[in-house]
Amino acid sequence: MQPLEEIDIRDWSGSVLPEMRAKAADALESGRVLFFPRLGFAMDEDERRFLSAALSSGDRKNITLNPDTGSSHGSDLDGEDKRRLEAILQRFAASATELIWMLIPAYAGNLERARTTFRPVEIAGRDYSPKKDDRLLHVDAFPSRPTGGRRILRLFTNINPDGKSRVWRVGENFQDFATAFLPKLRRQYPLEALTLSLLGITKGRRSPYDQLMLQLHDRGKLDAGYQQRAPQSEIAFPPNSTWICYTDQVLHAALSGQFALEQTFHLDVAHMVDAYRSPIKILERLTKTRLA
Numbered sequence: 001m002q003p004l005e006e007i008d009i010r011d012w013s014g015s016v017l018p019e020m021r022a023k024a025a026d027a028l029e030s031g032r033v034l035f036f037p038r039l040g041f042a043m044d045e046d047e048r049r050f051l052s053a054a055l056s057s058g059d060r061k062n063i064t065l066n067p068d069t070g071s072s073h074g075s076d077l078d079g080e081d082k083r084r085l086e087a088i089l090q091r092f093a094a095s096a097t098e099l100i101w102m103l104i105p106a107y108a109g110n111l112e113r114a115r116t117t118f119r120p121v122e123i124a125g126r127d128y129s130p131k132k133d134d135r136l137l138h139v140d141a142f143p144s145r146p147t148g149g150r151r152i153l154r155l156f157t158n159i160n161p162d163g164k165s166r167v168w169r170v171g172e173n174f175q176d177f178a179t180a181f182l183p184k185l186r187r188q189y190p191l192e193a194l195t196l197s198l199l200g201i202t203k204g205r206r207s208p209y210d211q212l213m214l215q216l217h218d219r220g221k222l223d224a225g226y227q228q229r230a231p232q233s234e235i236a237f238p239p240n241s242t243w244i245c246y247t248d249q250v251l252h253a254a255l256s257g258q259f260a261l262e263q264t265f266h267l268d269v270a271h272m273v274d275a276y277r278s279p280i281k282i283l284e285r286l287t288k289t290r291l292a
């Protein structure tokens with residue numbers, strides 16, 4: 001499987017040919033990365049001063065915009081500067097939404113806009129514990145935020161001002177990965193999900209699906225042999241390019257890069273063009289169990 005599907009558009013909104021829409025939906029849902037080599041995000045002279053690693057506070061990697069409140073955390077900015085950075089993130093979120101609606105009209109109205117992040121810190125050369133190290137191949141799954149099978153769709157734009165690419169590695173298809181790891185995974189203990197939720201460790205109940213996805217995330221990262229030997233290809237996303245993928249399905253590792261914007265969306269499996277290809281349906285077929 002080719003990891004990338006390249007689409008040469010330069011605008012975040014407008015119209016695209018029906019063939020391109022069909023191609024975009026098919027590539028995304030089959031676990032490929034949609035790549036827009038010439039789709040950058042415009043920032044004016046005054047906004048470009050925010051391209052500084054010093055912006056993030058302490059050891060935070062990201063500055064995050066909460067879609068419900070419109071306010072951000074993770075920077076030391078305040079007053080007018082904070083408001084201006086939030087305006088950039090809002091504009092990016094709106095562009096990202098328009099792009100996906102244009103490409104996959106079937107998602108329009110059903111996509112839930114989640115957090116928007118600004119990533120001003122260089123990825124390479126930092127220290128992380130293996131489970132937190134996103135330079136290792138993984139699928140996204142978050143301990144405190146169960147999805148119950150809902151999809152995690154993410155859009156990234158490289159806004160590096162110094163010509164530096166953002167470098168990823170993309171791995172094998174989800175079903176092969178899951179098939180290799182499933183026999184090693186532990187199932188939930190009785191009352192485990194309820195206890196985690198009552199203790200406030202998870203926002204809502206962790207479903208059996210979330211339990212499996214978390215373990216796939218952790219066990220995959222902790223398996224040094226897998227990291228070395230698994231089929232994978234390296235991809236450099238240059239400045240002023242954009243890419244979109246289902247990060248709960250595409251095995252990905254972010255190796256290096258500095259200054260990117262990212263928008264996360266969630267989508268109910270029922271609103272996919274072909275739900276059969278979602279991780280929850282794949283895992284349910286492999287385990288012969290209902291998982292959420």
Ligand SMILES: [Fe+2]
Nearest residue numbers: 134139140247
């Ligand atoms: Fe990730």
